[in-house]
Amino acid sequence: MTDPKNPxxxxxxxxxxxxxxxxxxxxxxxxxxxxxxxxxxxxxMESMFGNALNEGALDARTKLLLTLAGLTIQGADxxxxxxxxxxxxxxxxxxxQHISETIGMMTVxxxxxxxxxxxxxxxxxxxxxxxxTKDDKS
Numbered sequence: 151m152t153d154p155k156n157p158x159x160x161x162x163x164x165x166x167x168x169x170x171x172x173x174x175x176x177x178x179x180x181x182x183x184x185x186x187x188x189x190x191x192x193x194x195m196e197s198m199f200g201n202a203l204n205e206g207a208l209d210a211r212t213k214l215l216l217t218l219a220g221l222t223i224q225g226a227d228x229x230x231x232x233x234x235x236x237x238x239x240x241x242x243x244x245x246x247q248h249i250s251e252t253i254g255m256m257t258v259x260x261x262x263x264x265x266x267x268x269x270x271x272x273x274x275x276x277x278x279x280x281x282x283t284k285d286d287k288s
Contacts, residue, residue: 184230189237196242214239215252218268222256226268236275246276 192210196202200210208216218235226232236249253268260268 181230184234187234189234189241192241192243195238200242209242211239211242211244211248214242215244215248218249218252219256222253222264222268223260225260225264226271229271232268232271233275236272237279240275240279246272249275 190198195210195214198210199213201207214235218232218239221228221232221235239249240246249272250269253265253272256268257265
């Protein structure tokens with residue numbers, strides 16, 4: 151079933167077959183993957199993409215807030231990436247106010263629909279982290 155005129159179509163067909171043959175691949179969802187991924191500890195974030203190895207550079211919290219701003223400007227379409235970035239930013243020391251302010255500042259660049267969507271995701275993360283804190287105290 152090879153088409154010498156369109157090798158890309160052959161490659162795509164082969165990749166789709168490989169994905170179908172993988173166990174449980176049909177049940178894969180980005181949300182399921184998000185639940186599997188944990189939040190990186192603050193020290194690890196600082197050493198990997200903070201200022202631990204690059205003195206005078208931006209710290210991990212600032213870089214994550216910039217990432218959040220960029221994701222918001224893109225329309226806040228990738229909910230998984232937005233929530234993960236917010237969780238990591240909080241772990242790196244960002245407060246709920248820092249996150250809300252970062253998103254709010256993007257109104258001029260991203261528009262109200264994107265900002266509203268991002269703020270809804272921020273509320274989800276805030277509620278989730280508050281319930282985690284309650285569970286820890288129990």
